[in-house]
Amino acid sequence: MVKRENKTIKMITTNEEEILEKLVSSEHPFRKLNEVINFAEIASPYYALYSDIGAAGIDILKGFKCLLVQFWEDYSDRQMERALAENVAVKWFCGFELLEAVPDHSYFGKLRKRLGVKNIADIFNKTNEILRSRGLFGDTFKFIDASAIITKSALWEERDRAIKDGLEKLNNAVVEKYAADQDARWGAKSKNKIWFGYKRHCSVDMRFGLIDKLAVTPANVLDFRALKDICPQNQMVFMDKLYDTKKSDLILLANGCAAGTIRKNNNKNKNRDLDGWRSKIRMPFEGTFSKLNHMARYRSEVKVLFQCSAEAIARNLKKAVRILPNSIPDPIGA
Numbered sequence: 001m002v003k004r005e006n007k008t009i010k011m012i013t014t015n016e017e018e019i020l021e022k023l024v025s026s027e028h029p030f031r032k033l034n035e036v037i038n039f040a041e042i043a044s045p046y047y048a049l050y051s052d053i054g055a056a057g058i059d060i061l062k063g064f065k066c067l068l069v070q071f072w073e074d075y076s077d078r079q080m081e082r083a084l085a086e087n088v089a090v091k092w093f094c095g096f097e098l099l100e101a102v103p104d105h106s107y108f109g110k111l112r113k114r115l116g117v118k119n120i121a122d123i124f125n126k127t128n129e130i131l132r133s134r135g136l137f138g139d140t141f142k143f144i145d146a147s148a149i150i151t152k153s154a155l156w157e158e159r160d161r162a163i164k165d166g167l168e169k170l171n172n173a174v175v176e177k178y179a180a181d182q183d184a185r186w187g188a189k190s191k192n193k194i195w196f197g198y199k200r201h202c203s204v205d206m207r208f209g210l211i212d213k214l215a216v217t218p219a220n221v222l223d224f225r226a227l228k229d230i231c232p233q234n235q236m237v238f239m240d241k242l243y244d245t246k247k248s249d250l251i252l253l254a255n256g257c258a259a260g261t262i263r264k265n266n267n268k269n270k271n272r273d274l275d276g277w278r279s280k281i282r283m284p285f286e287g288t289f290s291k292l293n294h295m296a297r298y299r300s301e302v303k304v305l306f307q308c309s310a311e312a313i314a315r316n317l318k319k320a321v322r323i324l325p326n327s328i329p330d331p332i333g334a
Contacts, residue, residue, distance in 0.1 A: 030093035077105040138207030151197035187219025
């Protein structure tokens with residue numbers, strides 16, 4: 001009975017921070033994440049986004065960590081609000097005290113707007129610099145591909161309005177007038193894979209499968225046309241046959257890269273054995289694209305780019321937490 005009273009007294013006199021610290025498992029990924037990245041250093045340039053005049057708002061470090069958790073867990077704004085209120089690990093990681101009031105769902109949209117696509121892209125690059133310094137990028141081989149981002153699964157109402165206006169079909173020439181997302185377009189990978197939205201173009205480092213560069217275009221932009229925006233320097237680049245164009249070869253050459261492109265069947269230089277080897281080499285990294293979110297959370301190309309950048313940060317850090325602090329072999333060619 002005495003021991004029970006002592007424990008009760010100790011709990012009452014312990015402050016909120018200590019209680020919260022004890023509630024989060026020592027093996028929780030968020031603990032490891034804090035060891036991998038110095039978030040205060042990443043957040044520091046963005047304090048300038050807030051004015052010193054008036055009531056103090058939510059600290060930008062807390063805000064950025066909330067943003068990271070949101071894309072780490074694929075939460076909606078309302079789900080993120082609930083997670084902050086109910087999940088002690090989320091509350092601890094984001095820097096809130098146990099009984100501290102947390103922001104409501106409207107805060108997260110305001111934060112994304114204030115931060116903007118340029119800043120989130122800079123954070124993505126800064127995060128990659130840190131992971132590169134920890135040996136997680138080989139910078140010898142890259143795999144480049146594009147994947148679909150769907151804005152809306154069906155446009156029946158939009159099609160009906162177009163027909164009512166005397167149009168025969170709702171194609172890319174007129175869809176801007178009828179769709180809610182005026183930047184989105186129809187795209188296709190094949191006759192059976194057609195979608196309305198965007199393309200996410202990624203350069204994936206082939207050491208651990210981390211995303212190195214990315215770009216977003218409307219879905220009707222051909223894959224190879226985004227190559228100039230994500231092409232690495234002085235590496236070997238593996239790509240599928242949609243990149244088998246003279247323009248792609250020139251871009252690779254200009255960047256000092258060797259082509260690992262699978263050639264089209266009508267290409268006179270096609271080597272089936274070599275292409276089979278190229279397919280085998282890149283196969284383990286194709287899962288990178290299947291694990292990314294294929295639904296657009298927001299409307300407009302700029303906002304979808306923000307989404308893809310934040311998702312890439314979260315995905316790379318998830319992989320880093322699993323890999324570090326395990327021993328890392330020397331990169332190929334080192």
